[in-house]
Amino acid sequence: MNDFSQLVQSRQTTRDFNATEITADILDRILDDARWAPSWSNTRAYKIALATGETTKKLRESYLREFDAFSVAQASQTPPDIDGDYDIFARYPEDLRERQVQVGVDLYRHLGIERDDTVARGKHMRRNFEAFGAPVMGLVFIHRDFLPYSALDAGLMLQTIFLSAKAHGVDSCPLGVLAGWRxxxxxxxxIPAEYALVTGFALGYGTDAPVNQFRAAHPPLDIIPERHTPAQHA
Ligand SMILES: Cc1cc2nc3c(=O)[nH]c(=O)nc-3n(C[C@H](O)[C@H](O)[C@H](O)COP(=O)(O)O)c2cc1C
Structure with missing residues (x-):
């Protein structure tokens, strides 16, 4: 396998970090790599907020408060007080739902958590909101008036961060759940008013906890087959 294939296949979503800080030098190098991501008309229609040290602590505490309030609301069947720019709880399109369910089933099976064990599932879910203990937390914002290009560009930038991180020995976790709350x-x-929170992410050093041995399925890309007969136009 060539170096790039090896790098890209070694990146995985890390869901347990130790407390080791990332040095400012390494973090700078990762961010510097990310500026080389391609962008629609070179607009770079996204911004990131980065929390390190004390700021990570505050962001983590704040997100944990939101999650705990959300859990209380859910338990008492009252509407949760969520204020995200996008509805992360919206039902997935039918053709994607199966994949969404599958990764959850596979992860919980890997962790030995039964389907109806809501306490253990809640405990795992809560860890998302503390960024699984990572020392660096990031938030990605996209220009509201330049969709879908701003989201596309942000994705390219984020994967560049993750791959550069891996090349520097740093693990990562995208954290879409954080977008549920502004x-x-x-x-x-x-944050400028025209920017919407689309996802969070975490950077740090993974532990050898069992959760980090989980590997999600990575089937081949969906390639649309070529038509053998011309399309009929009305
Ligand atoms: C935008 C985005 C948001 C995500 N949000 C979460 C999240 O909130 N929590 C989580 O555990 N994983 C999250 N993931 C990780 C995906 O579940 C993961 O990328 C997928 O299952 C493939 O696994 P891999 O990254 O380990 O290869 C997110 C991934 C992306 C791209």
Whole structure:
């Protein structure tokens, strides 16, 4: 396998980090690599907020408060007070739902968590909101008036961060769940009104906890077959 294939296949979503800080030099190098990501008309229609040290602590605490309030609301069947820019709880399109369910089933099976063990599932879910203990937390914002290109560009940038991180020995975790809430971001960062929170992410050093041995399925790309008969136009 060539070096790039090896790098790209060694990146995985890490769901347990130790407390080792990433040095400012390594973090700078990762961010510097990310500026080389391609972008629609070179607009780079995204921004990131990065939390390290004390700021990570505050962001983590704030997200944990939101999750705990959400859990209480769910338990008492009252509407949760969520204020995200996008509805991360919306039902997935039918053709994608099976994949969404599958990764959850596979992960919980790997962790030995039964389907109806809501306590253990809640405990695992809560760890997302503390970024699985990572020392660096990031938030990705996209220009609201430049979709879908802003989201596309942000994705290219984020994968560049993850791959550069891996090349520097740093593990990563995308954290879409954080996009369910804006308040924690607004408390700590001055975010321009035209930018919407699309996902969070975490960087740090993975532990050897069993959760980090989990490997999601990576089937071949869906390639649309070529038509053998011309399309009929009305
Ligand atoms: C935008 C985005 C958001 C994600 N959000 C979460 C998340 O909130 N929590 C989580 O555990 N995994 C999250 N993931 C990780 C995916 O579940 C993971 O990428 C997928 O299952 C493939 O596994 P791999 O990254 O280990 O190869 C997210 C991935 C992406 C790209």
């Amino acid at each position: 308040r924690p971001a607004d408390e700590l960062f001055d």
